[in-house]
Amino acid sequence: EILAAIAGFFAEGAAPKPLAGRRAVVTSGPTHEPIDPVRYIANRSSGKQGHAVAAALAALGADVTLISGPVTLADPPGVRVVRVETAAEMLAASLAAVQTPAGPADIAVCAAAVADWRVATAAGDKVKKGPDGPPTLALAENPDILATLSQPGPRRPRLVVGFAAETRDVLTYAAAKLAKKGCDWIVANDVATGTGTFGGDDNQVHLLRRDAAPEAWPRLSKTAVAQRLAQAIADTFDPSATATSEAV
């Protein structure tokens, strides 16, 4: 019994659960915006980074709901997964998961690459080639999920984290996004052609927080980026946690 208690103590030490009792909602993957029943507008997000964040938060003890666009990834273990296709569906599912009768989730991480635009009027039947030449696609702006979840008030999560994927001037655009969306942190990454970030297993990010200098993280696996982000989130909710585990 003493040995079991000691083993239990060290097992707990090996896998601390600083986010136990916290509820987190993570969005991940692309959205698909229909043009007609067979065609759609998509983006290159694989969902790997968002899914890894969901897994990492769950590993630290959080109760995680993952709102996932169309991806080919396995569901992360120990995570509730809600599957959606369009940005409108992702917003509805995110609001339902964040704003519960029991109060808002503690943490929202918007890692999905939500389409900025949908096709204004999706066709009910397949659009055919015709004598008038190619059609023109009129687009309409999609709802902004990150800005919506960041709106101040009693239904706002205490910590709202967004992701910014840019092909140039990454820090400039990310700082502007942080200011404009009203979220607390932005994880900014460079997805320019040749970086291999989209669909790849590695990521090189900057973490931008309100009222703090941007942190440049080294190139890491998406799993390691997620674990570091989850730990930073845990530290925010309980600043003593890291100090204690370091002291041990």
Add this chain to the structure above:
Amino acid sequence: EILAAIAGFFAEGAAPKPLAGRRAVVTSGPTHEPIDPVRYIANRSSGKQGHAVAAALAALGADVTLISGPVTLADPPGVRVVRVETAAEMLAASLAAVQTPAGPADIAVCAAAVADWRVATAAGDKVKKGPDGPPTLALAENPDILATLSQPGPRRPRLVVGFAAETRDVLTYAAAKLAKKGCDWIVANDVATGTGTFGGDDNQVHLLRRDAAPEAWPRLSKTAVAQRLAQAIADTFDPSATATSEAV
């Protein structure tokens, strides 16, 4: 030795190779047409039917090159696979595979769901949301791979088979496609929402041949549709093959 010869005879009988020595080129999957470095226009083709056709032709002994758009399927065994993204790339790869210095391939099966249109001018950097509201996407017509491979002449494969995916009036559109493209056969299927054909494992098709009444096939797995199509192709190249194997 006698036993080995008998075993060999039956093994051969169990897996006849009526297409041995024939070269086939199969296209499969969707194409992705870039809007900018992160966004693209896609369609719902999973590639399951085209990949199954490539596997079925290879199983009958054909030397198969599979030109595949972006799919999440494993490469079929015993098949040469060339990966492409856009319709323009698929056309170039198909022409290179069909029109070799040794003469044209014997069989071309165009099962890919090639995008009819691409974005007229894809952007080099990610298109940003701006004060002017959503952009409009001007489209341009893509090359027609099936029609190109069907053009009469010494470089045409002896048998060119197209696929038609429609959401309504399937037989009417398929018959028009057969007449217009100049191919020999069309495999027509209904991909309307609710049929489950796109991405699903089953398919219900009609086979249309020039100068023959359309054949309605029962609902079958995509693998079974592919095997039946490959056998029909083999029968065309050697009408005695089926009769012989039935006589045995």
